[in-house]
Amino acid sequence: MVLFYRILYSFKVFAHTGSLHGSNSCNLQGTSCTITSPFGSSITNIVPTLFNIFYFIVGFVFFVLIIISGIRIMTANGDRSRLEKAKTMLLYAVIGFVVILSAGIIVRIFSTLFPIFNGLL
Numbered sequence: 001m002v003l004f005y006r007i008l009y010s011f012k013v014f015a016h017t018g019s020l021h022g023s024n025s026c027n028l029q030g031t032s033c034t035i036t037s038p039f040g041s042s043i044t045n046i047v048p049t050l051f052n053i054f055y056f057i058v059g060f061v062f063f064v065l066i067i068i069s070g071i072r073i074m075t076a077n078g079d080r081s082r083l084e085k086a087k088t089m090l091l092y093a094v095i096g097f098v099v100i101l102s103a104g105i106i107v108r109i110f111s112t113l114f115p116i117f118n119g120l121l
Helices: 002-009 012-017 043-074 080-113
Strands: none
Touching: 043 080
16 A cells, blocks of 8 residues: 555655645655555554455445346246346355355454454454
8 A cells, every 4th residue: 555655656746735545745855755544554444444345346246246137037038048047147146145245244253252353343
């Protein structure tokens, strides 16, 4: 993340603004920059944000797959092979969503059982 900000600050436009999301200050004459992450300074702030982004993406993909398989079921027009492919797609989408959701629940259970993980999730 810091490398990403240093690359952005190497361009005059980003260095001129002086701020992206965190508290940033950069000396244009020298090479010293003070950059803080918008997530915070520790991994305990980054990991939950990444998990939330991941679950949002998984939910969106699941929603799209449900819509696509529903459209395929409706447009099968009695063709058994197309209907079976659409049902299989729907089944795999549901199974994938349940597996991802179960993994998240298991991680949350372990984070409450073992105090070392309490700050992460």
